[in-house]
Amino acid sequence: MTQDQPTRLxxxxxxxxQQAPTRQTTTRQxxxxxxxxxCPLRRKAAFMQKDEKEVSFINxxxxxxLRFAAGSQLIQQGTEEPNLxxxxxxxxxxxxxxxxxxxxxxxxxxPGDLAGLQATLQAExxxxxxALTDVELCIFPRRKLxxxxxxxxxxxxxxxxxxxxxxxxxxxNLLSVGQRGAAERxxxxxxxxxxxxxxxxxxxxxxxxxxxxxxxxxxxxxxSLVHASKTWSSLQRLNIFTYADRRLxxxxxxxxxxxxxxxxxxxxxxxxx
Amino acid sequence: MTQDQPTRLxxxxxxxxQQAPTRQTTTRQxxxxxxxxxCPLRRKAAFMQKDEKEVSFINxxxxxxLRFAAGSQLIQQGTEEPNLxxxxxxxxxxxxxxxxxxxxxxxxxxPGDLAGLQATLQAExxxxxxALTDVELCIFPRRKLxxxxxxxxxxxxxxxxxxxxxxxxxxxNLLSVGQRGAAERxxxxxxxxxxxxxxxxxxxxxxxxxxxxxxxxxxxxxxSLVHASKTWSSLQRLNIFTYADRRLxxxxxxxxxxxxxxxxxxxxxxxxx
DNA sequence: CGGCCAATTGACTGGCGTCAATAGGGGTGG
DNA sequence: CCACCCCTATTGACGCCAGTCAATTGGCCG
Numbered sequence: 001m002t003q004d005q006p007t008r009l010x011x012x013x014x015x016x017x018q019q020a021p022t023r024q025t026t027t028r029q030x031x032x033x034x035x036x037x038x039c040p041l042r043r044k045a046a047f048m049q050k051d052e053k054e055v056s057f058i059n060x061x062x063x064x065x066l067r068f069a070a071g072s073q074l075i076q077q078g079t080e081e082p083n084l085x086x087x088x089x090x091x092x093x094x095x096x097x098x099x100x101x102x103x104x105x106x107x108x109x110x111p112g113d114l115a116g117l118q119a120t121l122q123a124e125x126x127x128x129x130x131a132l133t134d135v136e137l138c139i140f141p142r143r144k145l146x147x148x149x150x151x152x153x154x155x156x157x158x159x160x161x162x163x164x165x166x167x168x169x170x171x172x173n174l175l176s177v178g179q180r181g182a183a184e185r186x187x188x189x190x191x192x193x194x195x196x197x198x199x200x201x202x203x204x205x206x207x208x209x210x211x212x213x214x215x216x217x218x219x220x221x222x223x224s225l226v227h228a229s230k231t232w233s234s235l236q237r238l239n240i241f242t243y244a245d246r247r248l249x250x251x252x253x254x255x256x257x258x259x260x261x262x263x264x265x266x267x268x269x270x271x272x273x
Numbered sequence: 274m275t276q277d278q279p280t281r282l283x284x285x286x287x288x289x290x291q292q293a294p295t296r297q298t299t300t301r302q303x304x305x306x307x308x309x310x311x312c313p314l315r316r317k318a319a320f321m322q323k324d325e326k327e328v329s330f331i332n333x334x335x336x337x338x339l340r341f342a343a344g345s346q347l348i349q350q351g352t353e354e355p356n357l358x359x360x361x362x363x364x365x366x367x368x369x370x371x372x373x374x375x376x377x378x379x380x381x382x383x384p385g386d387l388a389g390l391q392a393t394l395q396a397e398x399x400x401x402x403x404a405l406t407d408v409e410l411c412i413f414p415r416r417k418l419x420x421x422x423x424x425x426x427x428x429x430x431x432x433x434x435x436x437x438x439x440x441x442x443x444x445x446n447l448l449s450v451g452q453r454g455a456a457e458r459x460x461x462x463x464x465x466x467x468x469x470x471x472x473x474x475x476x477x478x479x480x481x482x483x484x485x486x487x488x489x490x491x492x493x494x495x496x497s498l499v500h501a502s503k504t505w506s507s508l509q510r511l512n513i514f515t516y517a518d519r520r521l522x523x524x525x526x527x528x529x530x531x532x533x534x535x536x537x538x539x540x541x542x543x544x545x546x
Numbered sequence: 547c548g549g550c551c552a553a554t555t556g557a558c559t560g561g562c563g564t565c566a567a568t569a570g571g572g573g574t575g576g
Numbered sequence: 577c578c579a580c581c582c583c584t585a586t587t588g589a590c591g592c593c594a595g596t597c598a599a600t601t602g603g604c605c606g
Contacts, residue, residue, distance in 0.1 A: 096444055098534050102452040106444050118437045118444075126441055126538070149430045153422040160422075160433045164391045167440045168399055171369055171379050171391075174447045178495030179375040182594070214553065222451030224595050229554060231594095261371050265399070455562070487585065497563050502586060504562095 031136060033065045034088065041088060041111055046199045047272040048158075057152055058273055064139040068131050070211075075116060077128040083139050084116030086273050090135030091211055095219065096127040105220035107169050108132070110196050112272045114162045116142070133211045140273065158271035165270065172265075177222045180260070182231045185221045187240065187260035194250055199267055210248035304409060306338045307361065314361060314384055319472045320545040321431075330425055331546055337412040341404050343484075348389060350401035356412050357389035359546050363408030364484055368492065369400040378493035380442050381405070383469050385545045387435045389415070406484045413546065431544035438543065445538075450495045453533070455504045458494045460513065460533035467523055472540055483521035 036042065036059035037052070050058075065088070068074060074092060075081050092109040106127060109115055115129055149156040172192070176185050190210075197208040212220075218228035235241065240256055242249045250256060257264070309315065309332035310325070323331075338361070341347060347365060348354050365382040379400060382388055388402055422429040445465070449458050463483075470481040485493075491501035508514065513529055515522045523529060530537070 094444075096448045098448065098452055100534065104448040104451040106447055117433075118440050127444060146426075146430065149422075149426040149433075153426065153429065156426065156429055156433070157419065157422045160390075160429070160436060163433060163436045163440065167391050167436065167443065170440065170443045170447060171367075171400060174379055174443060174450060175369045175371065175377040177447060177451045178377040178492075179371055219451075225552095226554085226596075227594050229552095233554075261373065498584095499564075499586085500562050502584095506586075 031065060031067045034138070035059050036062060036138075039088075042272050044112075044200060046201075046267075046269060047112060048269045050271075054152070054155065057155070061140045061144050061148070061273075062138050063141050065136065066139060067134065067136045070131055070133045070135075072131045072135075073128060074131055074135070074137070075125050075127075075129040077125060079125060081116055081125050082143070083141055084114065084145075085137040085139050087111050087113050087115060088136040088138050091132040091209075092129055092135055093132055093216070093220075094127050094129050103219045104222065105216060107166065107173065108193060108220075110193075110202075111200055112270075114159075114166075114273050117159070117163050117166070132216070133209075138273075155273075158273070161271055162273070168265070173220075182221070182223055182227060183235060184260045185223075186217065186228070186231050186235060187256060188262050189217070189220060190241065190248065190250070191253070191257060191260060191262045194248075194253065195264065195267075205249070206251075206253060207247050207249035209246060210243065211246060304338060304340045307411070308332050309335060309411075312361075315545050317385075317473060319474075319540075319542060320385060321542045323544075327425070327428065330428070334413045334417050334421070334546075335411050336414050338409065339412060340407065340409045343404055343406045343408075345404045345408075346401060347404055347408070347410070348398050348400075348402040350398060352398060354389055354398050355416070356414055357387065357418075358410040358412050360384050360386050360388060361409040361411050364405040364482075365402055365408055366405055366489070366493075367400050367402050376492045377495065378489060380439065380446065381466060381493075383466075383475075384473055385543075387432075387439075387546055390432070390436050390439070405489070406482075411546075428544075428546075431546070434544055435546075441538070446493075455494070455496055455500060456508060457533045458496075459490065459501070459504050459508060460529060461535050462490070462493060463514065463521065463523070464526070464530060464533060464535045467521075467526065468537065468540070478522070479524075479526060480520050480522035482519060483516065484519060 036055050041047070042055075043049075063083075070090075074085075077095075077097060087109045089111055092115070094106040094109070094115070095103050096106055097103045109129070116125070118125075118127070148159065169192075172188075176188050180188060193210070194203065194208060197203050202208050214229045214232065215225055217223070217232065218225045221228060223231070236243065239251055240259075241251055256262075309328050314320070315328075316322075336356075343363075347358075350368075350370060360382045362384055365388070367379040367382070367388070368376050369379055370376045382402070389398070391398075391400070421432065442465075446462075449461050453461060466483070467476065467481060470476050475481050487502045487505065488498055490496070490505065491498045494501060496504070509516065512524055513532070514524055529535075
């Protein structure tokens, strides 16, 4: 604004990331197609249990089951995306960038989360989605969407429900980025991911896989890389959590929630496509 | 975080606002019921034109047409809300607060916008909605929602579409708050509102009603009241816009867009309930 | 071994928050 | 009709949180 040209050259990082594996260059191996009727994910307690008929209808929508390597661009900002997908395994994140290269991570995706709804109902994606770890996706072509609304109203309702859940999570992130200090913000993010992982039975002994780099943290929290790193260290010094082997262990989740003014959302079972 | 008790006592402001007109105390006058078939709003070019049958179906959903005074709480954070509504006239905003009283404005509502979708698909609202000006609402009881999905798939699709539109706007706000500087942020917000107003034929000579107080600006942008005020003044000194009589005039919208890295979204006609 | 990348840490800077004093408008009551 | 209050806004002084710059380390890989 004041200084126009000498923009914060975080753009460099962006360039670097750019040449990271893109969709094309990605090893897109061919795992076995997992039919929804035998999907281990949807059997988890976190998800709504549907009757056979509905599950097989969903299976009819599913056009492929793909695997991508960590770092792959699953959806590219500014392109038209003909599919939506449910994350079958792994982590991913939605993000949006400014022309100067600054990137904001909008939300994280965990197994069972549906992605591309926004992009799908609109014409083209205004955000990108990248794989944070190796991932597997259940692909649904978006042209079948209208069918869903016409032939399976209950499913359509689920779709809308998932969209609204996603929006609530972004609301929370916006609240965080706008109103919490750096440390509180980071704790709130970690707690949110912890609770979601917990709900998917991904937590053992208050410890879970935490694949974010410092750069991801910074981009999600609206902090600089350096400050994110410092905040991270200070939280460890405060004995909020420990980190080893890509696994993060919360020392005292409930006490930590108070510190960050974190509030548990309602964790009712949710639909899964 | 570091200092727990001496929280930023912006809470005071909150208390003050609290005793402002609440839903109950609000003058909730009884304007004439506007049947959807004769709704002047939905005729605007911004909205999808529907056939008679669908419009009368929508009218069947509409249970009331209410007016609220500026400052009224339309939906209260943490309560169960049995209705959703379309904003028929006036401005409103969604917001979410931390226990220390800090408030984040999540998005603004202009005529034709649907509100309460998130709150409605879930059990209870995790955010509040306040009237920014005097408003009129078209009320739809949420228990009729399932009906919509079962009997009017096209309408259900519209609903989902509107939800996804809302999410895109929040994405943009999150990007702004997380990655733009104070001045860019403010310009981006103003431009966004300007374009939306323009689309509703609410702009004349690059000037439109701008009912936000400095406090609203601060809360929407994640800035302090004081800094928001200073940023506002500096933008005027830079001759970005002028302000008089609650009306804001953009001196050069297109040039201003470049300053703020603002990008026009796609302005296709959208559904309205 | 050398290059690349994520991460850490210190020193310095600057943007934004906080405190505080002041001004102006609108409503209300003496 | 003016006094008084409350609320919104403005402006300056000061301080701190977070950004920037830069040097260093350690892991991974060719």
